[in-house]
Amino acid sequence: LAKTTQPISMDSYEGQEVNITCSHNNIATNDYITWYQQFPSQGPRFIIQGYKTKVTNEVASLFIPADRKSSTLSLPRVSLSDTAVYYCLAGGAGTALIFGKGTTLSVSS
Amino acid sequence: GAGVSQSPSNKVTEKGKDVELRCDPISGHTALYWYRQSLGQGLEFLIYFQGNSAPDKSGLPSDRFSAERTGGSVSTLTIQRTQQEDSAVYLCASSPRMAGYTGELFFGEGSRLTVL
Numbered sequence: 001l002a003k004t005t006q007p008i009s010m011d012s013y014e015g016q017e018v019n020i021t022c023s024h025n026n027i028a029t030n031d032y033i034t035w036y037q038q039f040p041s042q043g044p045r046f047i048i049q050g051y052k053t054k055v056t057n058e059v060a061s062l063f064i065p066a067d068r069k070s071s072t073l074s075l076p077r078v079s080l081s082d083t084a085v086y087y088c089l090a091g092g093a094g095t096a097l098i099f100g101k102g103t104t105l106s107v108s109s
Numbered sequence: 110g111a112g113v114s115q116s117p118s119n120k121v122t123e124k125g126k127d128v129e130l131r132c133d134p135i136s137g138h139t140a141l142y143w144y145r146q147s148l149g150q151g152l153e154f155l156i157y158f159q160g161n162s163a164p165d166k167s168g169l170p171s172d173r174f175s176a177e178r179t180g181g182s183v184s185t186l187t188i189q190r191t192q193q194e195d196s197a198v199y200l201c202a203s204s205p206r207m208a209g210y211t212g213e214l215f216f217g218e219g220s221r222l223t224v225l
Contacts, residue, residue, distance in 0.1 A: 043200050043216030096165040099152040
């Protein structure tokens with residue numbers, strides 16, 4: 001059973017900031033929160049990972065509140081090429097990493 | 110190798126035949142995962158290996174599915190007596206296991222199975 005819940009879909013326009021929230025109410029102490037991006041006909045690829053507070057890399061930011069029961073992936077200034085499915089995953093090394101259903105992000109011009 | 114390699118990339122088979130799907134993980138990665146993705150759906154967890162052992166086989170859909178891993182490297186997913194509902198993309202991912210490592214997965218491109 002997936003540990004995470006996300007919106008099924010989101011729509012945005014180019015240049016906007018997109019925030020995708022994931023719920024993980026039963027997250028374990030040792031679990032990290034990881035986000036993956038998947039394009040059609042490709043395997044998912046890693047975007048960002050965090051344990052608590054805020055993490056930022058060159059493509060995204062990840063916000064995790066103190067209770068860790070949710071997290072928000074923030075994509076700044078999206079482009080058409082950001083149209084993809086985004087998966088939130090709660091888990092860590094040595095565990096069965098079970099994905100949720102993902103969020104389909106559609107970016108329009 | 111540079112990344113996770115899966116073969117075949119495409120497989121068309123007839124109902125009732127057996128198929129084998131292969132995964133070559135990134136060198137040195139001790140954890141290996143198999144997922145199944147049906148058309149338009151999310152990733153369904155099948156099985157996970159740590160070394161040659163499978164601590165969690167809970168996702169295997171039926172006893173027609175089995176997987177093994179040898180030498181802590183290559184893994185084979187076998188589907189016996191294939192059914193049309195087995196048609197999907199089978200994805201393999203690997204991950205290093207080191208003290209403090211957080212379990213990021215590196216995925217292959219998948220093996221697309223079509224059962225006629």
